[in-house]
Amino acid sequence: MTAQTLEPILAEHPFFQGLAAEDIQLVAGCATNAVFKAGEVISREGEPANQFYLLREGKVALEIYVPERGQVVLQTLGAGELVGWSWLIPPYQWRFDVRAVEFVHAFALDGACLRGKCEANPRLGYELLKRVAQVFTERLMATRLQLLDVYGNRS
């Protein structure tokens, strides 16, 4: 039996779609498969953000603990989405808790490994930064719309 490399399936993930083959090869060197059971905590606020995840299946919740209210879900993310960008931004610590809402199958990417490759290869770094910036933009937009409380009764 031959071991299957992650490259072809990594290249199909929406976050990496269209990335050059040599870049996929570089990225794949920092990637592993990861699975989480429903309810399992994937990361906690304040912990070192050594990894980030690209979801292939299942759903995770980004949560924050609010005293007297408990865990509050800020957002859920599903297949095809990126979970975590703190690996890219100092101090490289998770800003929120992440919990698997249902069984999750994901790629786990080693943040330090990928940062090293980006430093050594600025073209790859810029390409990844553009993709993360796209995710930032979409999440910021969605958050702003959530903050508008458009379904609320203002009369």
Next chain:
Amino acid sequence: MADPMLPEPYRIARVRRETHDTFTLELLPINSARAMSFAPGQFNMLYVFGTGESAISISGATTDERLVHTIRAVGTVTRALQRLKRGDVIGVRGPFGTSWPMQEAIGRDVVIVTGGIGLAPLRPVIYQVLAQRAQYGKFVLLYGARTPRDLLYARELEKWRGQFDCGVEITLDTADNDWRGNVGFVTALIPSAQFNPTNTVAMICGPEVMMRFTAQELRKRGMRDEQIYLSLERNMKCAVGFCGHCQYGPHFICKDGPVFRYDRIASLLGKQEL
């Protein structure tokens, strides 16, 4: 409709509480055997005698014997409607306005994107698609609400979600972690929804900001403006295009709408002067 300005008396046959601020009235006509015929998306003017009229979309099935309206208590008339009980009589004028494109949707996937009370004007569409399921392709319902307690038609949503031929996704603006579903704005559900963008009719109803961003997200999926329909709301008074209260650029919402094809109003959406 004989005289569009003359209300017909209808008796309240049932009052159903939907959420903390939303309720449904089921009405039966007093002077005729059967409730009026209507097309999904149309609205009626409901008249509380001595108080005033309010434009409310019809939210029951076109085949219902009763005329069904789901109403959110937000103003003088709707609060007065909320205080009414079974047996009380109100005046009804209608049905008015344009309807959802049920004919254009035949043979295509149907995507409904809605938020808050916006689900009510689309419920007749859902009933019709489910009753004539073979006529349509994939059916997707994406619904956004504020919190779990604001979910409209919660039991029906559960039922529709349980059907193999319906893709129902619900998302909330905010939830505690006992909520097992999605949290986020309704537009976030669009990228992963299962439909063929080139052969789909999308119907959107909800707050205007939500509809603007939903249309943009559907376009990102590859849909053309002519495949997207939305329902607008303004201060409707006469409901027949005489008074001008609901004028929206060159359109009267009551007569030319409330359902518009997106390409016909896209340039007006978000304009502050309108």
